[in-house]
Amino acid sequence: MSADGGSGPVAAEARPVPHGPDVPGLMDAFWAYETALMADDLPTLDALFAPGPDTLRGDAAGLLVGHEAISSFRGGRGGAPARRIVRVEVRALGERHAVVVAITELLRGGRGQQTQVWERGEGGWKVAVAHVAVAAPALDRRIWRVVGTPLVPATTEGGPLTGETVAVKDLFAVAGQRIGAGNPARLAEASPEPRHAAAVEALLGAGAAVTGIAATDELAYSLAGTSTHYGTPPNPRAPHRISGGSSSGSASAVSLGHASLGLGTDTGGSIRVPAAYQGLWGIRTTHGAVPRDGLLPLAPSFDTVGLLARTPGPLARAADVLLHDVDGAAAGTGRAGMLAGAALRTVPGLVELADGDVAEAIDAALRRWAGSRRMERAAAIDEAAHTAWLGAFRTIQAREAWQAHGDWVRVHEGDLGPDVAARFRTARTVTAEQERRAREVRAVAAEEVRGRLGGGVLVVPAASSVAPLLRDSAAGGPLIEAQRERTLRLTCLAGLAGLPAVTVPLRTAAGLPTGVTLVGPAGSDVELIHLAAALEETP
Amino acid sequence: MSADGGSGPVAAEARPVPHGPDVPGLMDAFWAYETALMADDLPTLDALFAPGPDTLRGDAAGLLVGHEAISSFRGGRGGAPARRIVRVEVRALGERHAVVVAITELLRGGRGQQTQVWERGEGGWKVAVAHVAVAAPALDRRIWRVVGTPLVPATTEGGPLTGETVAVKDLFAVAGQRIGAGNPARLAEASPEPRHAAAVEALLGAGAAVTGIAATDELAYSLAGTSTHYGTPPNPRAPHRISGGSSSGSASAVSLGHASLGLGTDTGGSIRVPAAYQGLWGIRTTHGAVPRDGLLPLAPSFDTVGLLARTPGPLARAADVLLHDVDGAAAGTGRAGMLAGAALRTVPGLVELADGDVAEAIDAALRRWAGSRRMERAAAIDEAAHTAWLGAFRTIQAREAWQAHGDWVRVHEGDLGPDVAARFRTARTVTAEQERRAREVRAVAAEEVRGRLGGGVLVVPAASSVAPLLRDSAAGGPLIEAQRERTLRLTCLAGLAGLPAVTVPLRTAAGLPTGVTLVGPAGSDVELIHLAAALEETP
Known part of the structure; x- marks a missing residue:
């Protein structure tokens, strides 16, 4: 990752070894998502989230329901904070689903947790549910x-x-x-x-x-x-x-x-x-x-x-x-x-x-x-x-x-x-x-x-x-x-x-x-x- | 729920109607968990979390791995903050798994999100992965x-x-x-x-x-x-x-x-x-x-x-x-x-x-x-x-x-x-x-x-x-x-x-x-x- 974390793929040597079962294709999708996130590559991010009205994404600002709402949010935020993944836990949920819990360290300081439920369909693995949390600032200057x-x-x-x-x-x-x-x-x-x-x-x-x-x-x-x-x-x-x-x-x-x-x-x-x-x-x-x-x-x-x-x-x-x-x-x-x-x-x-x-x-x-x-x-x-x-x-x-x-x-x-x-x-x-x-x-x-x-x-x-x-x-x-x-x-x-x-x-x-x-x-x-x-x- | 939110079951009329499929038995387990959480009923909480070393629970303080670590954490915290569930989203993940995303309103103010991956085994539905987030205080007085x-x-x-x-x-x-x-x-x-x-x-x-x-x-x-x-x-x-x-x-x-x-x-x-x-x-x-x-x-x-x-x-x-x-x-x-x-x-x-x-x-x-x-x-x-x-x-x-x-x-x-x-x-x-x-x-x-x-x-x-x-x-x-x-x-x-x-x-x-x-x-x-x-x- 570059110093500003803003672009480029996550180098393989910088990736922590996931804990949990080896689910075919899942980690490739996970790292593709992470790379796209750091590059604010909106089409790839959209493609890696499950289509339709049931997809969920929640963070401290609230819960978004449906691929469209999530895509619209992403388009408006101007990129996620630069971070690196320091720990990955994988759990298989039957044949077609898995959950990936990742711990992040933000370049601006602080840590986060991201819980993703992935679903394997015809287009490969896609995120069906995501919950993203990051450390709060010292003070919320909006308030x-x-x-x-x-x-x-x-x-x-x-x-x-x-x-x-x-x-x-x-x-x-x-x-x-x-x-x-x-x-x-x-x-x-x-x-x-x-x-x-x-x-x-x-x-x-x-x-x-x-x-x-x-x-x-x-x-x-x-x-x-x-x-x-x-x-x-x-x-x-x-x-x-x-x-x-x-x-x-x-x-x-x-x-x-x-x-x-x-x-x-x-x-x-x-x-x-x-x-x-x-x-x-x-x-x-x-x-x-x-x-x-x-x-x-x-x-x-x-x-x-x-x-x-x-x-x-x-x-x-x-x-x-x-x-x-x-x-x-x-x-x-x-x-x-x-x-x-x-x-x-x-x-x-x-x-x-x-x-x-x-x-x-x-x-x-x-x-x-x-x-x-x-x-x-x-x-x-x-x-x-x-x-x-x-x-x-x-x-x-x-x-x-x-x-x-x-x-x-x-x-x-x-x-x-x-x-x-x-x-x-x-x-x-x-x-x-x-x-x-x-x-x-x-x-x-x-x-x-x-x-x-x-x-x-x-x-x-x-x-x-x-x-x-x-x-x-x-x-x-x-x-x-x-x-x-x-x-x-x-x-x-x-x-x-x-x-x-x-x-x-x-x-x-x-x-x-x-x-x-x-x-x-x-x-x-x-x-x-x-x-x-x-x-x-x-x- | 009583005014202090500390005990008693969550009355059925206070429960929001879940959005998503009707997964047999899942909502009963979900509300049993919520009731036990508000009562700090540790045996029931332990029983509703999947046994073994793979269970995950994360919050702002960090990620806990394994039923034992989670149980020990719960035993030491002296109860969760009183809250009510204001929204529930359910997604079925095959026959034996489901994810429940719940939005909470804390009685002390602020909101939270809880993402739970549930697994159905011989003992019924149990939480395999939980991610809990609540609104941060104005200032972290520890810091x-x-x-x-x-x-x-x-x-x-x-x-x-x-x-x-x-x-x-x-x-x-x-x-x-x-x-x-x-x-x-x-x-x-x-x-x-x-x-x-x-x-x-x-x-x-x-x-x-x-x-x-x-x-x-x-x-x-x-x-x-x-x-x-x-x-x-x-x-x-x-x-x-x-x-x-x-x-x-x-x-x-x-x-x-x-x-x-x-x-x-x-x-x-x-x-x-x-x-x-x-x-x-x-x-x-x-x-x-x-x-x-x-x-x-x-x-x-x-x-x-x-x-x-x-x-x-x-x-x-x-x-x-x-x-x-x-x-x-x-x-x-x-x-x-x-x-x-x-x-x-x-x-x-x-x-x-x-x-x-x-x-x-x-x-x-x-x-x-x-x-x-x-x-x-x-x-x-x-x-x-x-x-x-x-x-x-x-x-x-x-x-x-x-x-x-x-x-x-x-x-x-x-x-x-x-x-x-x-x-x-x-x-x-x-x-x-x-x-x-x-x-x-x-x-x-x-x-x-x-x-x-x-x-x-x-x-x-x-x-x-x-x-x-x-x-x-x-x-x-x-x-x-x-x-x-x-x-x-x-x-x-x-x-x-x-x-x-x-x-x-x-x-x-x-x-x-x-x-x-x-x-x-x-x-x-x-x-x-x-x-x-x-x-x-x-x-």
Whole structure:
């Protein structure tokens, strides 16, 4: 093998002697495959995998089913990491099958294991099932920027969050660490923060430890998680699909069990969308109820601190901590019991804005919940009005984003991903007059949304679709932009009204994660989590 | 499944419908296995794995061969992580075999894939081959304490180490980070360091980035890497074996490709032993040649800064950086060309101190090298004198270690692992008079060792054995202590004489990593690496 391992056959003297029976022709096929792999010889690789829809290939990114899917994956990855085979175990499985387990040493360091089930047909030996594993990197840079064991220990023992671990979105100040905001140029210019953000301080003071600083879409101005700088964080419950964002790293860290809590933000859905895409519980808190000191703004009129968790218990406990100030006095919380007996209210037409599989999952949840809660229908939202509300949301968001970041973006447009750069180009054009008119529309919208609560809780899709497939999801690409538009139409409602929103994970009929959001009255945050948890516990 | 997933059968309604053919009896066996796994029912698990020496089970820790090895592994792990099966693919392989690929979701978060080849015999379906993979944690705490992407960027662009990444042993100051020295109590009491250690500063200034802070044996007072606090770092080239220490995390990080350079220390072998155990290149620098500012001491008379790498090129470039001060002037380096024509000198009896497989590997290397370098035999070392030298090394090391850490250890003995605690108990008893006599012996030993160089380079085993098996390697256990004693007899020679030592990775006949050390004259550090690299490049 050449030094870069990129081409040429595996010299016979470099091949370990296989342990196991001598199966005629098998080792020739095995080494032909290995040679083709190192040369990224796609036709030979395709020819050596069994044709048809039953062939399997799995790795840490997920399981691919069928020759076509495997071939398409190979065509897109640009070659396997250079490696050498250091050990081979062969087991014959009758006349026509055999399994070959190979241990690999990667030239970049680390080892791997590859288990292949081979099948002998008319065209010779071919791989029917492959399972490929390699050593993980020190840190998955798609998810994390810095991690410790922990990065910051809790400042209290025996608090309500003792034992919990937090993935902090890279918009919050962590003392001694820089804020990168998802952008390498910004990170390079940043200085270490002198103190923790208020939300970080509160979690540490309640006994949680900070595991690390997690990826965000640039300046939080996206709902996709498809970072052009660090890559899209993995979505373990929906392999080969995007993470959702902008609290993308926090969400994936929680999904993977790297942390039990994700600290994020939600301006236009940045908690609710990754929660839905990844099957997590999430809360966007009441606007203004959790202090935003030490948090990089996107659009202060809508920015809120949010949380993600795998189960509702830690979510409720952490929300309770964030919503109370250091003296334990209630900050932005409403009165206890304010949701007792509250009805679940649907708005005609809203569930239908989501894709069929998402709408079906929500309808099924509503049928389950109807046994334990009164169900009501709120007034429909006129389509033209709804469009105006969304426009007002986007106008105010853009205007404020430009006020917050315009000076920096002016000299750094080339450092931004195409999607976020395009948003700022638009943001730059928003006039004061447009903003003024948008704020008028927003005031009406907020009243209209609050009115539809009618003492109850609104049920809204958390996102317009399940997580799009990674391969269809170029940052700024048409699929991502279309889903963002459709999702914002749903998520802007809580934002316009400044209301708390709890996302409850659901599954589609095909088993993919999705979610529904319960929007409650201001200050009902923790009660809203308890209400949602009780709904899901109802037999 | 119960909430903790620890027991009880997998309820039929929680089982996904398998994709693939209906193979009689197979799914019953599959679910029986899964139920037994979640209950840690070892007899049932053993019964469902095929008997005999050919059964295979692989995971990230390595490949186990034979029913007995697999059963023993299972008995020692204390149960598999709780999980649920979310997808099952079945493929029939003739009449008597089938493969089942299952996707798992772990209750702690993350997903996994399990590929099983089943075989139908008289006792029903049994697993013949299993490959188990689960999502990696955010950070492997056996290796790392804190990691970033990078943790500290280079301070120069276009330097000799641009593109290199460094795993810094947790004894060196990194600005803004604490020094943990492998002990959680010490870490908890530590304050962030105001500036980088000199060696860290030099590497950053030459273009390298610091990936993170890597594990060390406590206060560097071990050669094993078997930390009772953080676990033993993995050894990817020798799975199921210990890492070696005390630069254990730096070594494993380099082996795994998490970093290209390991910055460590070598007092009594803490670079040379992990290099040998893991098949890495390593250098212990000339005593005093690299500034130790910002480095926590163990025994300043012997402490040296050292480096680890997968190949000699980066090792030589990094050593060159460390051995020159910031102005580029030579600090502790000797004259260029000082090893031109130098002979390789063996000391009768030294190679024989190592195990047979290690000695054979070294003899084979010497035969390879005889073609390109003059070989000479130095005078043998009298056994009683050698024992006295080792004693002097240990006495001075212990005395200085107690001077450096006694005050802290006095109030923290219960916070130390048993091996290091025992060493400090002994260290505490060393008297000034014992130290004085030891220094006299040391002066003689240093002269004797330097004399044996005779203008050439000494060839010494890097460690007395290959890496011991993890299962035999309790910290402070008899195997580890015995290997430490035997290895120190070899490694103390360079330490006593203050000489640079370069470890060259070798393989035993069985393919396990081992190493040989070349000990050169003071200041020959970088030339010694070039000499060693040239030897290994000789056809």
